[in-house]
Amino acid sequence: xxxxxxxxxxxxxxxxxxxxxxxxxxxxxxxxxxxxxxxxxxxxxxxxxxxxxxxxxxxxxxxxxxxxxxxxxxxxxxxxxxxxxxxxxxxxxxxxxxxxxxx
Amino acid sequence: xxxxxxxxxxxxxxxxxxxxxxxxxxxxxxxxxxxxxxxxxxxxxxxxxxxxxxxxxxxxxxxxxxxxxxxxxxxxxxxxxxxxxxxxxxxxxxxxxxxxxxxxxxxxxxxxxxxxxxxxxxxxxxxxxxxxxxxxxxxxxxxxxxxxxxxxxxxxxxx
Numbered sequence: 001x002x003x004x005x006x007x008x009x010x011x012x013x014x015x016x017x018x019x020x021x022x023x024x025x026x027x028x029x030x031x032x033x034x035x036x037x038x039x040x041x042x043x044x045x046x047x048x049x050x051x052x053x054x055x056x057x058x059x060x061x062x063x064x065x066x067x068x069x070x071x072x073x074x075x076x077x078x079x080x081x082x083x084x085x086x087x088x089x090x091x092x093x094x095x096x097x098x099x100x101x102x103x
Numbered sequence: 104x105x106x107x108x109x110x111x112x113x114x115x116x117x118x119x120x121x122x123x124x125x126x127x128x129x130x131x132x133x134x135x136x137x138x139x140x141x142x143x144x145x146x147x148x149x150x151x152x153x154x155x156x157x158x159x160x161x162x163x164x165x166x167x168x169x170x171x172x173x174x175x176x177x178x179x180x181x182x183x184x185x186x187x188x189x190x191x192x193x194x195x196x197x198x199x200x201x202x203x204x205x206x207x208x209x210x211x212x213x214x215x216x217x218x219x220x221x222x223x224x225x226x227x228x229x230x231x232x233x234x235x236x237x238x239x240x241x242x243x244x245x246x247x248x249x250x251x252x253x254x255x256x257x258x259x260x261x262x
Binding site: 015026028030045046054055056057058059060061062063064065066067069070071072073074075076077 | 122140141142146153183184185186188201203206207208210211212213214215216217219220221225226227228229230
């Protein structure tokens with residue numbers, strides 16, 4: 001199981017700004033190890049962010065997203081104390097879901 | 104409003120190949136992304152036309168000054184971590200995709216933005232070498248693109 005995401009959700013005006021730092025290798029499948037063997041690709045493919053059960057962002061990622069991915073975006077309709085839930089799924093089928101409260 | 108139109112398109116678009124392609128990319132159904140759709144064709148593409156096609160875009164991709172890069176460096180010292188921020192000022196922006204021309208696979212990320220989500224995303228990507236970055240925006244069913252060159256002094260793909 002990977003480390004928890006670091007999530008910050010804060011109200012800026014009438015928008016909620018969400019910043020996420022995920023813990024993931026995001027291996028491209030292009031690199032070789034010391035023995036010359038290709039290191040298989042291992043990366044987050046899908047990210048879904050929900051607020052009150054409604055999807056506010058759905059992303060598909062390829063291998064070009066940097067290691068320990070960072071993501072930031074804003075949505076309207078959030079209120080202080082609401083929960084923002086973020087889930088990712090990688091190409092091995094591993095999943096992780098974390099949530100944060102809007103501050 | 105937008106959602107309702109999407110749903111209609113989904114219901115009626117089964118036979119039309121273009122609409123079928125659009126639906127298959129996941130671009131038309133951000134609300135249903137829980138189905139974990141991942142557009143393999145688009146992420147595997149190695150050329151700009153292929154990537155555009157797989158994303159549902161056609162020849163009619165219009166260059167737009169209403170797509171703005173922010174937090175994006177002119178020169179990235181480390182290609183393994185290049186910040187990219189994209190804002191679309193085009194009304195009814197539905198999704199934003201980041202493509203890196205000289206990466207082994209062009210497409211880096213696609214963000215579907217349901218109504219209520221601001222058309223601004225920022226993330227960090229890897230770049231193999233100095234390259235143009237394309238911000239492909241889908242708005243009201245049409246495709247727009249903006250380009251920015253980022254110079255890389257140290258590649259980010261183990262090279």
